[in-house]
Each structure stands twice: as C-alpha cells, then as structure tokens.
Amino acid sequence: MAGTVTVPGSSTPSTPLLKDELDIVIPTIRNLDFLEMWRPFFQPYHLIIVQDGDPTKTIKVPEGFDYELYNRNDINRILGPKASCISFKDSACRCFGYMVSKKKYIYTIDDDCFVAKDPSGKDINALEQHIKNLLSPSTPFFFNTLYDPYREGADFVRGYPFSLREGAHTAVSHGLWLNIPDYDAPTQLVKPKERNERYVDAVMTIPKGTLFPMCGMNLAFDRDLIGPAMYFGLMGDGQPIGRYDDMWAGWCVKVICDHLSLGVKTGLPYIWHSKASNPFVNLKKEYKGIFWQEDIIPFFQNVTIPKDCDTVQKCYIYLSGQVKEKLGTIDPYFVKLGDAMVTWIEAWDELNPSTPAAANGKAK
Numbered sequence: 001m002a003g004t005v006t007v008p009g010s011s012t013p014s015t016p017l018l019k020d021e022l023d024i025v026i027p028t029i030r031n032l033d034f035l036e037m038w039r040p041f042f043q044p045y046h047l048i049i050v051q052d053g054d055p056t057k058t059i060k061v062p063e064g065f066d067y068e069l070y071n072r073n074d075i076n077r078i079l080g081p082k083a084s085c086i087s088f089k090d091s092a093c094r095c096f097g098y099m100v101s102k103k104k105y106i107y108t109i110d111d112d113c114f115v116a117k118d119p120s121g122k123d124i125n126a127l128e129q130h131i132k133n134l135l136s137p138s139t140p141f142f143f144n145t146l147y148d149p150y151r152e153g154a155d156f157v158r159g160y161p162f163s164l165r166e167g168a169h170t171a172v173s174h175g176l177w178l179n180i181p182d183y184d185a186p187t188q189l190v191k192p193k194e195r196n197e198r199y200v201d202a203v204m205t206i207p208k209g210t211l212f213p214m215c216g217m218n219l220a221f222d223r224d225l226i227g228p229a230m231y232f233g234l235m236g237d238g239q240p241i242g243r244y245d246d247m248w249a250g251w252c253v254k255v256i257c258d259h260l261s262l263g264v265k266t267g268l269p270y271i272w273h274s275k276a277s278n279p280f281v282n283l284k285k286e287y288k289g290i291f292w293q294e295d296i297i298p299f300f301q302n303v304t305i306p307k308d309c310d311t312v313q314k315c316y317i318y319l320s321g322q323v324k325e326k327l328g329t330i331d332p333y334f335v336k337l338g339d340a341m342v343t344w345i346e347a348w349d350e351l352n353p354s355t356p357a358a359a360n361g362k363a364k
C-alpha cells in the first residue's frame with residue numbers, strides 16, 4: 001500500500017501520503033494494463049492520462065482508478081491556439097497533464113514501466129519513495145558524502161557546515177530504471193543487450209551549478225515550486241528533433257532551481273523499464289540533438305538569471321529570450337522553441353490563475 005500515515009493509537013494505516021495533493025500523469029499511445037501491477041500503490045491517487053496520437057482511438061483504463069483523460073481534441077479545445085506549444089506524437093505531450101493538474105505534486109511515469117523489486121525481493125513502491133524525496137530537504141550547496149543525510153540511519157558527516165544542515169526545499173525527485181536503461185540511440189545500437197541490473201541504494205542531491213540528463217520516465221516534482229519550468233520542449237510531429245523533451249525541461253529546471261535555491265534529487269526509486277524503443281527510430285529523432293547539445297549545454301552552464309527574476313515564470317521567460325538570442329543562431333528551431341516557452345507560460349498562467357506568479361518558485 002502507498003506510504004501511509006497511521007493515526008496514533010490506531011493499528012491500521014489510514015490515508016496514503018499526499019493522497020489528495022498528488023496527481024499521477026501518464027502519457028500514452030497504448031492501453032494502460034500496466035496499471036494493474038501498480039494498483040496497490042496508485043489506486044488511491046488521481047490519474048491524469050494524456051492520450052497522444054489519434055484522438056478517435058479509445059484508451060481503456062482499468063476499473064477502479066480515479067482519472068481524467070485528455071486527447072488531442074481536448075488539448076486543442078482547452079488551450080485554443082496555445083495548444084501549439086504541446087507536442088503531438090511524442091511523450092512530451094505529458095506536460096499538458098502538469099498544466100491542468102490542480103495538485104501540489106506530480107508524479108509522471110511511462111506506460112511500459114512496471115514495479116521493480118529491491119535486492120530483498122520486495123516490490124518497490126516508487127511513489128512512496130518519490131514522496132519521501134520531495135518531503136525531505138536537499139543539499140545542493142555542499143555535498144554530503146554519506147548521500148541523503150535526512151534518511152533513516154544516515155546523517156551529515158564530519159566537516160559538513162552546520163549552517164547548511166537545514167538544507168533546501170526539494171523541487172524534483174528523479175528516479176531510475178532497472179532492466180532497460182534510458183540510453184541514447186547510439187549507445188542502444190552499440191549495446192543492444194545491455195540491461196541495468198545494478199540497484200544502488202542511494203538518493204543524492206545534484207549539486208548547485210551542475211546540470212544532469214533528466215529522464216521523464218520515473219519523475220516527481222513539486223508543482224508549486226517548479227511546475228511552470230517543467231515544459232517538455234517541442235518534439236514529435238513537425239519538429240526536427242525528438243527524445244530531448246525531458247532533457248530540455250531538466251536543463252531549464254536545474255538552472256532555475258539553482259537560481260531559486262531549490263534542490264533536485266536523483267537515485268531511488270527504481271522502476272522496471274520493460275520496453276526498449278527502436279534504436280533506429282530513436283536515432284532519427286535524436287541525431288540533431290546529439291550535436292546541438294554540444295552548444296546547448298554550454299548555454300545552460302553560462303546563463304545567468306538576473307536577481308530580479310524571483311519567480312519561476314520570470315526566470316522561464318528570461319530563459320526563453322536567451323534561448324532565442326543565443327541558440328537561435330544554431331537553428332530556427334530554437335526561435336520556435338523560445339516562442340513556445342512563452343506560450344507555455346501564458347497557457348500555464350491562464351489555467352492556474354490561483355497560483356500568482358509571485359507565489360510559486362519561492363521555497364515556502
């Protein structure tokens with residue numbers, strides 16, 4: 001059962017942690033039978049299913065789940081012209097689910113990801129671990145060599161400044177994958193049989209000033225703290241690039257988290273990734289990204305968000321301008337992407353007027 005809160009004095013656990021404060025977002029072009037395996041952990045939570053591809057196709061959701069489902073017609077109806085910022089025929093469409101959610105936390109998972117087992121053979125409740133990661137502080141300013149100091153049985157090691165032990169609010173929890181690792185196409189082609197069998201029992205904060213490749217397969221975040229930056233960039237139909245949606249979001253999110261003193265964690269929990277997508281199809285999607293990123297990464301490493309950008313929206317709009325100015329020279333795609341970033345924020349603020357820009361992005 002999901003991590004639960006047991007009312008003092010009662011033997012039976014009562015409600016799962018964050019039951020009414022967390023939505024599970026699933027992008028899909030398939031059926032959702034995978035939910036059967038997750039039922040013990042996911043059933044108490046509300047699902048937001050983003051159906052990609054042909055909207056006339058019916059996606060069957062297993063009985064007993066509380067969900068809302070959006071297809072492309074719904075996205076177009078709700079966003080109107082602003083729907084242009086939501087990718088079509090790519091898992092990047094999932095970010096629409098982040099935008100329409102009304103909850104403080106989001107967990108997103110792919111429909112070919114299943115419950116993994118830890119070394120003791122116990123089923124891993126990935127959602128429970130993500131919740132633990134998000135509800136405990138991060139340590140972006142000084143690396144703790146014993147990893148997560150807030151974990152049961154661990155602490156800050158000698159020499160760790162006491163002035164930094166309160167930590168920072170955690171905005172993102174990035175989980176990993178057993179079996180099929182999230183490799184790029186060239187690596188998949190060279191190592192078609194490689195499977196990740198290594199279970200590393202650790203959660204780490206990614207240090208301030210360090211970027212990382214964020215995978216959208218098993219990811220949770222605090223929507224109030226960083227939601228407007230979680231735009232999965234324009235990919236799929238009509239775009240020159242694919243499989244960089246989550247990477248783009250991760251780079252924008254990390255520079256903004258660094259600027260707003262928020263933490264990003266990676267490590268536990270693991271899920272079991274069951275399906276390797278076609279490496280040749282992936283190569284076609286990725287190849288421009290593989291050489292563009294040699295310019296994109298230095299861009300994010302060198303961008304300095306102005307001090308007066310004190311909300312996620314302001315940071316994001318600033319970044320969009322820099323993307324157009326600094327990366328637009330590489331390819332016109334980045335001008336389009338920069339504009340789509342602005343459209344995303346406009347759509348986000350239209351659908352989420354109750355969280356005034358000034359309110360979010362600031363650690364509470």
Ligand SMILES: O=c1ccn([C@@H]2O[C@H](COP(=O)(O)OP(=O)(O)O[C@H]3O[C@@H](CO)[C@H](O)[C@H]3O)[C@@H](O)[C@H]2O)c(=O)[nH]1
Nearest residue numbers: 027028029052089090091110111112215216217243277
């Ligand atoms: O056009 C599409 C294709 C797929 N989906 C849904 O998105 C996820 C992921 O799809 P899949 O498992 O086939 O692809 P992977 O290569 O394993 O995806 C991972 O790589 C990255 C792709 O950007 C990303 O980090 C992971 O998603 C499934 O739920 C499909 O149903 C879609 O919506 N539209």
Ligand SMILES: [Mn+2]
Nearest residue numbers: 110112275277
């Ligand atoms: Mn997959």
